[in-house]
Amino acid sequence: MSSSEDDAPLMRANGRVKVSPKSPEVVKMADSSPATNGHVDPGISIRFGPVEDKDVKMEDGEDALGAGKRKSRTSVGEKKSYAEAESSEEDEPLSKRRRTSVKHEDPETDDDVPLARNGRKLPKPAETSIGDESDSDVPIERKLAVQKKKIEQTAEAKPSRKPAAPKKEAKPAAAKKQTNGVKKEPAASKAAPKKGKAKVKEESQDAEEKDEEEEEEYRWWEDQSKGDGTIKWTTLEHNGVVFPPEYELLPQNVKMKYDGIPITLAPEAEEVASFFGTMLNSTHNVENPVFQKNFFSDFKDVIKKSGGAKDSKGNKVDIKEFAKCDFKPIFEFYDAQREEKRHLPPAEKKAAKALKDEQEAPYQYCIWDGRKQKVGNFRVEPPSLFRGRGEHPKTGRVKTRVQPEQITINIGKDAKVPPPPPGHKWKEVKHDQEGTWLAMWQENINGNYKYVMLAANSDVKGQSDFKKFEKARELKKHIEKIRKDYQKNLKHDMMVERQKATAVYLIDQFALRAGNEKGEDEAETVGCCSLKYENVTLKPPNTVVFDFLGKDSIRFYDEVQVDLQVFKNLKIFKKAPKKNGDEIFDRLTTSALNKHLANYMPGLTAKVFRTYNASYTMGCVLNEMNASGGTIAEKVKAYNDANRKVAILCNHKRTVTAGHANAMEKMGERIKGLRYQKWRLKQQMLDLDPTLKKKKGAAFFEIDEDLDKEWIEEHQAFLIEEQRNKINKKFEKDNEKRVADGEKEMKVSELEERLQAVKELEKKFKKENKTGKVEAEARGATVEKLENSINKIDQRVETMSVQAQDKEDNKEVALGTSKINYIDPRLTVVFSKKYDVPIEKFFSKALREKFEWAIKSVDEDWEF
Structure with missing residues (x-):
């Protein structure tokens, strides 16, 4: 095969594509259909509908919805960039090329993730990562299909406008029990900045109040020099991390049972048994066969390593069957403890909280370049059972206790290193000024690195969010050219160019994620570039059914209408001899796609399209809205309706909660x-x-x-x-x-x-x-x-009627995901100020702190 196949017309591709550019199939492509922004009415979506037997059969007779799963390509560990394939390999589909054991990071965050192994620089998290993103790729119900089509047709670029200069500083607005026992935080009321309560000399108090005023007046978003370069800090001081308490043994009369017999376990095994025992009320997990299988496998290993299980007479008991295990005595013990704590007198609860706050106070703040900054997650994760999200294959595995010997500290060279617990030592002490993390360790389930970062309301986090949304605003200037180019390249003679154009089309129009490759022991999730043969079903004339496990192993199912040329291309990409397990975009990687997009705009990646489309659509909907009349509840509902339209565009879906009805x-x-x-x-x-x-x-x-x-x-x-x-x-x-x-x-x-x-x-x-x-x-x-x-x-x-209707309308749509991660928070602030709705109605206390820069930086005339 010639080494320049990708540069040749689609005459041949290793026996897969035999369509000449002059072929009638290509020439007959309909260009006369009504177009919307350069494409033919895309986006009609019928979600969670059945894939019927009458689905189109490909010419080679393959089954369009096979059971094959994409093979793993990477392993956790050393990070390398996924460079463009060399010319010697570009002649072949990616599925035939040399596989490298590489973990692909999001290109948008690559510059913040150095290498970690063999004495190299430690991996860094994305500056935007605060915790697990509450995103979901599960589409919404079919009743929203027509609405989504209309939304996508309106989400087209307009001439960019410069943001209005702030006219006045924003005035701060007045400020169910879940299965895991975590309670939702009520909306906070307006409160004055807290001052020290202790009585001190007048001069000291004045100085303290002055310092606090200076802290409040520091508006980093108006300082354009901030965030430039790779050095994130010059001096850094902090007190390390807080470890979870050691395991306390169960009373002698509380034991798990095996086949009806009370069992005595070593402390290590008893602790693992307690992990499962405390979760019996979480039926979603403990009744999951995969969760049970993984837990029982790890549980048996721990029992074996710790000396086995014995009955009351000291006889060894061989634990072989999960069905014979009874964890109810453990659950009843811990449930009684929870009830006891719940009914403690308020004075005792208050005293216990005060003691905990006092013990954790030294860890809650760090000194970053001389400024006091709040630390986000300074507590080391306690051992437990891994739950995962969606259909994660490792759900139920035992998350082991993290020891100080696994933790690396990042701190200034001249700062005092926080002491590890007595009898222990830190794995390593770093002085990485390019990193925004304070401590890190590697968890045992997926091999992921966990980081102690600054809090969401810190300068560093705020700057990261600010840059993310500004990058999405910058895309406005280039989106028309990008769409024009991919429409043109949908008919390109080179296979690789057709695949790029088709992928960008799908990412732009249907909010698909690009899809990074996964390691052998990671969840088998896919995105646009890694779609497999069995993930796409074609129904003439232009309907495409997507069915795959997306981010967090959550099923993505969507039935959409696409441009006729896109349908034709997907049919070509699925041609024989491709079969289940083969990639559709076999000449395209996420890195190659992002490299292509960067030609239009520095830093542009597939990820930016989701933020742009969400924010742009929200801006258009708010501009068309007239919510000046009505009550506060009606205005909030109007905002939620707009937010819901964005969630439709981004396919943000949630399962209806058990307590909704x-x-x-x-x-x-x-x-x-x-x-x-x-x-x-x-x-x-x-x-x-x-x-x-x-x-x-x-x-x-x-x-x-x-x-x-x-x-x-x-x-x-x-x-x-x-x-x-x-x-x-x-x-x-x-x-x-x-x-x-x-x-x-x-x-x-x-x-x-x-x-x-x-x-x-x-x-x-x-x-x-x-x-x-x-x-x-x-x-x-x-x-x-x-x-x-x-x-x-x-x-x-x-x-209450308006609130009830709003609640019913939002039962299947994850509004929070769009509002927090994809819609520019300044749009929410504009709505709040324009229609005189307290910002507390949209942002919780934590979000108001996270988006302080947005609340104080724009007025009601600002536009995305």
């Missing part, structure tokens, strides 16, 4: 309760003035049809029980406060006296049900006051 039912009951309360107020108006029935009409005072007698009695019982619980809790809190203040507790007689109100309410409801009349309750009640109360209830009902 229950939550919606509760909201419905609360709304019905308000309507019942409204009816009672109207009856009280009649009690004060019976002539109102004639004046306002009998219909005004009638009860809603769905509030029948049975529901009313159930609701009254609920109100009675609710009041009883409130009185009991208030009594307990008052007693706790008395004890804390050194006073005597109130007697039970006091509680009984307070509970008389409950009995009176019960009597009142019985009388109302019997007579059908409601007496005016409040002293000095007037018809006008009651009417005002009714109007307030109407407003609450309207607000």
Whole structure:
């Protein structure tokens, strides 16, 4: 085969493509279809629909949806750049070329990831990485298909505008229990900057307040010199990391059982058993066959290494079958502990938290180039069972305890190195000024490196976010040329150019990720460049079905309509002798694609398209919106509707939570309760003035049809029980406060006296049900006051109805992913200021700190 095959027309390609550029198949490509921004109405999507048997059969008769999985190409470890293939190998498809054991990093972050092994520089994380990205590649339901088409048609470039200069500084806005027990943080209210509470000399206090004011006034986003070059810091001081507590043995009477027999395990094995035992309420994991298999395999290894398992008489027990293992005694023990902690008196909870904060205080901040910066994740991950996301093949594996000997510290040369725990030493101490990490170690499951980084609201993190969104804004200037070029190159004579154009088309139009290659022991996920034969099904005339495991092993299924030439190209790329397991883009790598994109704009990668399309679409939707009228709840819903359109474009999908239906039912009951309360107020108006029935009409005072007698009695019982619980809790809190203040507790007689109100309410409801009349309750009640109360209830009902509809609309769409990672936060700030909606309605306290630069840098006239 000639070494210049890629430079030749599509006459031959190792027996795979035999289509001449003058072939009728190519000449007949329809250019007359209605185009949108240079392409034919792409983006019509039918998601999660079945792949029917009538799917088009390729000419070579292959099965379009085979069961083959893409083979692993890389291994975890040393990082190299994936250079363009040399000319000696470009004649062959990538699947036939020499495979290299390389881990491909995101080109956007390569400059921050040096080598780590054999004494070389340690790998660095992307500056933008704060934790696991909450992204998902799972598409949304088919009912959103038409809407997505319309959105994508509007997401085309316009002449770029310079951002408006800030006119005024933004004014800071006033400021379910999950399965794992982590509670969501409520929206914070506006609070003044915290000052030191201890009383000090006036001069010292003034100096401290002055320092804090200077900290607040430092606006790095207005300092254009920041972030240039590769040196990230000159001086760096910190106190290292916090290790998780050592494992505490279970009581002697708490043991796992095997085949009904209590088992004694060595501490190492007992700890692993406790990992599984504490998770029994997480059925999504513990009932997963893959999770069970991986856990049991590691569990048996630990048992074997630690001396085996024994019964109460000391006889050895051979643990062979997972089904015979009973972890319920362990779960019950830890569950009782959780309940005990939950019911601790507030004073004890407060004291425990204060102690923990005091112990961790030295680790919460570092001194970075002389400035105090908050550290993000200074705690070393505790040992546990790996869960993973999506269909991860290693879910259930044991995450081992990280020892100081595995941890590398990064600190200034002249700074004091934090001491390791007694009897231990650090793996290494580095002074890497190009790194933004403070400490790092390698976890045992996937071989990934974990880093201690600065917090999301730090200067370094903010600069990284700022540059990411500015890069997406820069793409506006080049997107028209890029789209024009890939439309032209869809018919290119060279196979490699056709594949590049087709890949860029798919990434731009359908928000596909580029797809980095994975190692043998990593999850078998794919992206655009690594799509396999079985991941793509073609249905004439121009429908394409994508079905593969995307990021985080989450299934991506999407049925879309594409440009006719793209459909033709994909058909060519799937030609015989290709079969299941073969790559569709066999002459293209992610690195080669990103290198091609960098020719249009420095630093441009496939990843930037997702940020650009999300932010640009959001900007267009907000510009077309008129939300000046309406309540705050209605404005928030309007914003969420716009956000949802972006989530549609980016295919951000989430599974409907198990508690969604229950939550919606509760909201419905609360709304019905308000309507019942409204009816009672109207009856009280009649009690004060019976002539109102004639004046306002009998219909005004009638009860809603769905509030029948049975529901009313159930609701009254609920109100009675609710009041009883409130009185009991208030009594307990008052007693706790008395004890804390050194006073005597109130007697039970006091509680009984307070509970008389409950009995009176019960009597009142019985009388109302019997007579059908409601007496005016409040002293000095007037018809006008009651009417005002009714109007307030109407407003609450309207607000709750809007919130309920918003919640229902968003049940399957991950709004947070788009809002946090892909939509320029300045667009959210613009909406907040333009329509006078508190920023707390969109950003939690943590996000307000993370996006402080956005909140303070733009006004309502700024445009993406």
